[in-house]
Amino acid sequence: MKRIILPFLLSASVSVTAQDFSYQRPPDDIAKLVEAPLTPTVFLSHDNAWIMLLDKSDYPSIEELSRPELRIAGLRINPENFGPSRPNYMIGMKLKKLSDNTDYTIKNLPSPLLISNASFSPDSKKVAFLQNNADKIELWVVDIATLTASKITDRKISDVVGTPYSWLTDSQHILFAAVPADQKSMPQKSRVPAGPVIEENLGKKAPNRTYQDLLKSPYDEALFEYYATSELVLKNIGGEEKVISAGIHTGASLSPDNNLILVKKLHKPFSYLVPFNRFPQRVQVIDRSGALVKEVIDIPLTDNIPNGFNAVQVGPRGHAWRADKPATLFWIEAQDGGDPKVKVDTRDKVFEWNAPFTTTPAELVSTQLRYAGVTWGNDNVAWIYEFWWNDRKEKVVQLNPSTKAKKVIVEKSSEDAYNDPGNVVTAPNQYGRYVMLIQDNQVFLSGDGASPEGDLPFLDKLDLNTGKKTRLWRCQAPYYEFMIDLVDPKKITFVTSRESQTENPNIFLRTANSGKLTKLTNFPHPYPQIKDVKKQVLKYKREDGVDLTADLYLPPGYKKEDGPLPTLFWAYPEEFKSKGNAGQVKGSQYTFTKISSGSPIFWVTRGYAILNNATIPIVGEGEEEPNDTYVKQLVASAKAAIDYGASLGVVDPKRVGVGGHSYGAFMTANLLAHSDLFKAGIARSGAYNRTLTPFGFQSEERTYWEAPDIYHQMSPFTYADKIKEPILLIHGEADNNSGTFPMQTERFYNAIKGHGGTARYVLLPYESHGYRAKESIMHMLWEMDRMLETYVKPTEELKAVIPGK
Numbered sequence: 001m002k003r004i005i006l007p008f009l010l011s012a013s014v015s016v017t018a019q020d021f022s023y024q025r026p027p028d029d030i031a032k033l034v035e036a037p038l039t040p041t042v043f044l045s046h047d048n049a050w051i052m053l054l055d056k057s058d059y060p061s062i063e064e065l066s067r068p069e070l071r072i073a074g075l076r077i078n079p080e081n082f083g084p085s086r087p088n089y090m091i092g093m094k095l096k097k098l099s100d101n102t103d104y105t106i107k108n109l110p111s112p113l114l115i116s117n118a119s120f121s122p123d124s125k126k127v128a129f130l131q132n133n134a135d136k137i138e139l140w141v142v143d144i145a146t147l148t149a150s151k152i153t154d155r156k157i158s159d160v161v162g163t164p165y166s167w168l169t170d171s172q173h174i175l176f177a178a179v180p181a182d183q184k185s186m187p188q189k190s191r192v193p194a195g196p197v198i199e200e201n202l203g204k205k206a207p208n209r210t211y212q213d214l215l216k217s218p219y220d221e222a223l224f225e226y227y228a229t230s231e232l233v234l235k236n237i238g239g240e241e242k243v244i245s246a247g248i249h250t251g252a253s254l255s256p257d258n259n260l261i262l263v264k265k266l267h268k269p270f271s272y273l274v275p276f277n278r279f280p281q282r283v284q285v286i287d288r289s290g291a292l293v294k295e296v297i298d299i300p301l302t303d304n305i306p307n308g309f310n311a312v313q314v315g316p317r318g319h320a321w322r323a324d325k326p327a328t329l330f331w332i333e334a335q336d337g338g339d340p341k342v343k344v345d346t347r348d349k350v351f352e353w354n355a356p357f358t359t360t361p362a363e364l365v366s367t368q369l370r371y372a373g374v375t376w377g378n379d380n381v382a383w384i385y386e387f388w389w390n391d392r393k394e395k396v397v398q399l400n401p402s403t404k405a406k407k408v409i410v411e412k413s414s415e416d417a418y419n420d421p422g423n424v425v426t427a428p429n430q431y432g433r434y435v436m437l438i439q440d441n442q443v444f445l446s447g448d449g450a451s452p453e454g455d456l457p458f459l460d461k462l463d464l465n466t467g468k469k470t471r472l473w474r475c476q477a478p479y480y481e482f483m484i485d486l487v488d489p490k491k492i493t494f495v496t497s498r499e500s501q502t503e504n505p506n507i508f509l510r511t512a513n514s515g516k517l518t519k520l521t522n523f524p525h526p527y528p529q530i531k532d533v534k535k536q537v538l539k540y541k542r543e544d545g546v547d548l549t550a551d552l553y554l555p556p557g558y559k560k561e562d563g564p565l566p567t568l569f570w571a572y573p574e575e576f577k578s579k580g581n582a583g584q585v586k587g588s589q590y591t592f593t594k595i596s597s598g599s600p601i602f603w604v605t606r607g608y609a610i611l612n613n614a615t616i617p618i619v620g621e622g623e624e625e626p627n628d629t630y631v632k633q634l635v636a637s638a639k640a641a642i643d644y645g646a647s648l649g650v651v652d653p654k655r656v657g658v659g660g661h662s663y664g665a666f667m668t669a670n671l672l673a674h675s676d677l678f679k680a681g682i683a684r685s686g687a688y689n690r691t692l693t694p695f696g697f698q699s700e701e702r703t704y705w706e707a708p709d710i711y712h713q714m715s716p717f718t719y720a721d722k723i724k725e726p727i728l729l730i731h732g733e734a735d736n737n738s739g740t741f742p743m744q745t746e747r748f749y750n751a752i753k754g755h756g757g758t759a760r761y762v763l764l765p766y767e768s769h770g771y772r773a774k775e776s777i778m779h780m781l782w783e784m785d786r787m788l789e790t791y792v793k794p795t796e797e798l799k800a801v802i803p804g805k
Contacts, residue, residue: 055092074275122432244290256431327355377436415581422447547583582617669716720751732767
């Protein structure tokens with residue numbers, strides 16, 4: 001028999017030193033799906049007259065990823081152009097008019113086109129966008145009347161922190177952030193330090209999760225100031241521009257009447273423990289000339305927020321303008337010191353303050369739970385959202401801002417998708433701000449429509465006085481369709497995205513109750529080679545009675561009589577406080593099969609059954625926390641999926657591989673450590689030792705010192721000696737996700753290796769938590785394919801050379 005030796009197999013029998021492998025390309029069945037054309041991104045104008053179609057860029061090359069990148073203060077900056085590193089660019093733009101369903105080409109666009117931050121003007125007669133050149137970012141505007149683009153300023157745009165630009169209501173002015181005109185040269189790092197880096201804490205509790213890319217030295221502080229400092233410029237599109245503020249702007253929002261600007265600016269002392277958004281921040285109101293109107297507050301460094309998901313900073317937070325008033329500020333103040341462990345009847349209070357800010361701020365409303373947002377309507381109605389993590393309780397309170405009268409209109413578990421009333425539909429008001437769309441004292445609600453039959457999106461009408469709801473439209477099988485925007489609230493005409501298992505998502509114009517449906521786009525099937533892939537939502541139970549689901553994909557042409565298939569199980573666990581809510585069906589069997597670069601669905605082309613999005617609810621009811629029995633529930637969920645797939649005759653229980661990304665990688669390692677259900681595992685960008693994330697992780701808010709046994713039991717690193725099945729570990733060398741530093745995978749690999757396990761560790765240069773470069777993605781897929789083909793679906797020929805087979 002001919003012996004086939006693969007690079008991967010060498011590590012199964014002997015210890016090998018680090019090797020410099022070149023980038024590999026997966027089989028054509030997989031590679032061609034990666035290279036399939038991308039569907040454009042769609043935006044609707046404010047007046048619902050135009051659709052903007054933006055073509056997405058392909059994956060960048062590894063050469064592009066290798067270009068300079070500055071990682072400081074929780075940011076990743078392109079030092080060459082004062083923008084974010086590795087943004088997703090749009091490389092094509094055209095407009096479509098809804099009235100005649102015709103595409104229009106735009107003249108004079110820059111070349112090569114690299115668009116970000118595209119937006120319609122409030123009057124929908126212009127489009128602004130950023131053009132991202134290698135050495136600078138430019139601000140461009142498209143005049144829809146002439147379909148012509150032009151650069152409107154010679155100033156270099158700063159897109160490091162904050163919002164790079166905002167339209168004024170008159171659609172003739174733009175406020176933008178610019179690189180300082182008189183900027184000094186970049187700070188130079190001294191070879192000889194002035195002294196040690198010292199941090200000190202004087203008895204103050206300051207629990208913080210594990211952040212990356214933080215400041216580390218005075219030189220980093222100087223670099224942060226150099227790149228983050230900007231000038232706010234008020235620009236008349238037809239001419240003059242004026243600098244009205246300078247500093248490290250994290251926010252600059254115009255009052256609805258456009259006469260005042262709420263400015264938020266960072267200042268020292270900076271922190272080496274938390275990212276920039278928790279640095280000291282001065283909140284001011286200035287006028288359009290730049291004159292100070294009011295010093296609102298100077299918020300100190302917030303590095304001492306109590307532990308817990310409902311913990312917030314002490315003092316005023318979240319300053320913003322009321323969308324329904326000319327110039328009224330509002331903000332929130334915790335009444336419990338920001339500490340969720342403190343027992344109080346009122347968690348937060350919302351205050352408001354009318355310009356010119358000469359009176360005392362007034363209390364607008366108090367909340368029983370933690371304040372979680374607001375949707376403004378008018379003087380008579382606003383919706384206040386409240387949430388509490390511990391019991392997953394959420395409320396929507398209807399407030400009359402004038403009388404302060406309020407009533408609860410929704411009170412439910414945040415985990416209860418079946419009873420989610422949906423989101424209130426908004427539309428621009430006289431100030432161009434999005435507020436509740438109110439018609440005859442009724443509002444519209446649009447939601448996912450989760451049900452035992454899957455998601456069936458809907459459009460409802462709700463009477464604000466009586467609370468009575470009327471169903472206007474609901475998605476119908478065999479399609480998955482959801483509303484994008486309500487075009488005509490009287491005729492109930494709206495724009496939707498519509499798809500099916502075999503039809504790519506496209507944009508439609510629909511009128512409820514009339515059956516009238518107009519197709520506005522005609523995006524082709526991006527991968528016709530898998531158009532006959534079969535998709536089915538499986539419903540089954542775990543041994544403890546919890547209902548579970550998984551999306552089953554079968555290869556084109558597969559018939560049950562062909563016998564059970566090798567299977568790839570792919571999942572991401574979620575925590576719940578209710579078994580009933582944990583078992584609710586989410587998603588739809590009628591969605592189009594989209595294949596992202598990290599998808600497991602590629603392997604349906606290689607003859608595998610795919611169990612994707614397999615639900616793994618980790619439930620802790622009452623006083624019990626979900627993670628108290630994490631491993632038991634994890635294994636039981638995986639076993640239930642495999643057993644059910646096997647009962648259908650499509651899953652070969654002896655040939656199942658498991659995989660996941662991030663928390664799914666953590667899941668994968670634990671399943672290999674605590675069960676014998678799988679032949680091999682694929683773990684990408686995971687964390688494996690929870691003692692390295694001691695102040696909480698994922699949905700676990702207890703610290704290591706509060707629950708040390710849970711941290712140890714949940715860490716696959718603790719059980720590295722039990723992992724006997726092969727595991728492929730992949731990580732981005734520049735991972736910036738909280739807690740998943742590459743060290744997690746490096747140490748886990750060494751632990752498995754030290755106990756004689758079969759493992760392969762792939763570190764992708766320049767890649768972050770998700771992988772971007774085409775070379776990296778192709779190589780990742782090659783690695784995954786070799787793992788599955790070698791250990792999950794071995795041929796008779798390969799079995800002869802795999803140790804132990």
